[in-house]
Amino acid sequence: MTARDFIPPVYTTNVEKGSVTWESPSNIALVKYWGKKQDQIPENPSISFTLNHCKTMTTLEFSKKGDLEHFEFEVYLDGEKKDDFKPKIQTFLERVEVYLPFLKQYRFIIKTENTFPHSSGIASSASGMSALALCLMSVEKQLINSDVIISAVEEDLDDEYFNQKASFLARLGSGSACRSIEGDLIVWGKTKSIEGSTDLFGIKYPYKVHENFKEYQDTILLVDKGEKQVSSTVGHNLMHNHPYAQIRFEQAHQNLESLKGILESGDLDAFNAIVESEALTLHAMMMTSMPYFILMKPNTLEIINKIWEFRQKTGLHISFTLDAGANVHVLYPNKESQEILQFIQSELVAYCQNGHYICDQIGFGANQIQF
Ligand code: DP6
Numbered sequence: 001m002t003a004r005d006f007i008p009p010v011y012t013t014n015v016e017k018g019s020v021t022w023e024s025p026s027n028i029a030l031v032k033y034w035g036k037k038q039d040q041i042p043e044n045p046s047i048s049f050t051l052n053h054c055k056t057m058t059t060l061e062f063s064k065k066g067d068l069e070h071f072e073f074e075v076y077l078d079g080e081k082k083d084d085f086k087p088k089i090q091t092f093l094e095r096v097e098v099y100l101p102f103l104k105q106y107r108f109i110i111k112t113e114n115t116f117p118h119s120s121g122i123a124s125s126a127s128g129m130s131a132l133a134l135c136l137m138s139v140e141k142q143l144i145n146s147d148v149i150i151s152a153v154e155e156d157l158d159d160e161y162f163n164q165k166a167s168f169l170a171r172l173g174s175g176s177a178c179r180s181i182e183g184d185l186i187v188w189g190k191t192k193s194i195e196g197s198t199d200l201f202g203i204k205y206p207y208k209v210h211e212n213f214k215e216y217q218d219t220i221l222l223v224d225k226g227e228k229q230v231s232s233t234v235g236h237n238l239m240h241n242h243p244y245a246q247i248r249f250e251q252a253h254q255n256l257e258s259l260k261g262i263l264e265s266g267d268l269d270a271f272n273a274i275v276e277s278e279a280l281t282l283h284a285m286m287m288t289s290m291p292y293f294i295l296m297k298p299n300t301l302e303i304i305n306k307i308w309e310f311r312q313k314t315g316l317h318i319s320f321t322l323d324a325g326a327n328v329h330v331l332y333p334n335k336e337s338q339e340i341l342q343f344i345q346s347e348l349v350a351y352c353q354n355g356h357y358i359c360d361q362i363g364f365g366a367n368q369i370q371f
Contacts, residue, residue: 020060029179112128
């Protein structure tokens with residue numbers, strides 16, 4: 001498959017106006033995407049758990065307009081007009097226009113809200129961009145919808161194409177967003193150990209997964225709710241000319257290959273070792289780039305040390321991962337959740353800003369709310 005396969009046929013249906021709504025989740029990478037080439041092509045493969053509760057809900061209202069020269073859109077977050085979101089969306093629309101040639105024919109109103117607080121330090125780009133991409137796909141579907149009744153097989157193929165293109169478009173908005181369309185484990189980036197993997201869009205992890213990883217828990221400890229210190233674009237660019245970049249990219253392929261065996265056997269200790277090493281490597285890349293950054297806060301380290309102590313003492317399978325910030329995602333199997341949640345509440349929540357944390361777990365992807 002190539003990007004050209006996502007250029008649609010000529011639209012056959014005329015739709016004057018309408019409104020569609022999608023709800024799309026965030027995701028947490030186990031093997032991290034860090035470093036990209038032109039056109040949002042990742043330097044290395046990544047794999048993530050789709051989340052369940054951290055979501056963005058987006059309604060896209062569209063109405064035909066006369067001028068075909070410009071994009072016309074407004075953005076609202078929680079009912080409030082957000083002009084500062086416009087440049088990112090403008091860039092996104094420019095990138096995807098060739099794949100969605102109707103974009104300049106309509107005026108759009110984008111109304112969006114998150115289930116998690118905007119100022120929580122949780123990146124909303126994965127859930128936000130995937131929700132928007134799905135809304136645009138629903139508009140496109142109306143424009144090519146014929147009244148011809150299709151068979152169940154064709155309908156499945158249709159759904160597969162819809163999800164692949166939604167993921168492909170979401171990627172052009174924000175790389176990690178392409179892993180939020182479906183669940184529960186998504187791979188993005190071509191790597192030889194995962195059949196069907198591609199740089200163009202996320203695919204569902206195609207192999208057997210042990211019971212241990214079903215309903216896996218992710219409790220997000222909000223250590224720092226401030227704006228990101230380093231934007232992801234700046235962060236990814238730090239990998240250009242980074243002295244350790246090539247070794248890191250190679251390591252991601254190897255870690256993904258190792259995870260394949262671990263996901264099948266259910267080896268939780270080996271899982272924790274890879275996931276924690278990935279998180280620390282991501283931060284090590286930032287510390288060893290030029291310019292360099294430390295994105296962890298003292299409380300991030302306090303939490304990591306507490307997790308290690310507790311794991312050592314109890315033998316329970318708790319681990320952590322980090323994004324490009326100070327918040328800590330605490331990961332653990334559902335069957336150990338009672339003891340671990342109690343530990344989190346009594347020992348870790350004290351390190352969170354205003355005691356705030358979010359209990360989430362592995363989820364199954366986006367849902368259309370309004371057709
Ligand atoms: C550290 O997807 O936010 O969360 O493609 O520039 O929008 P852009 O980057 P983004 O990067 C996320 C990086 C990460 C790791 C990951 O999710 O794999």
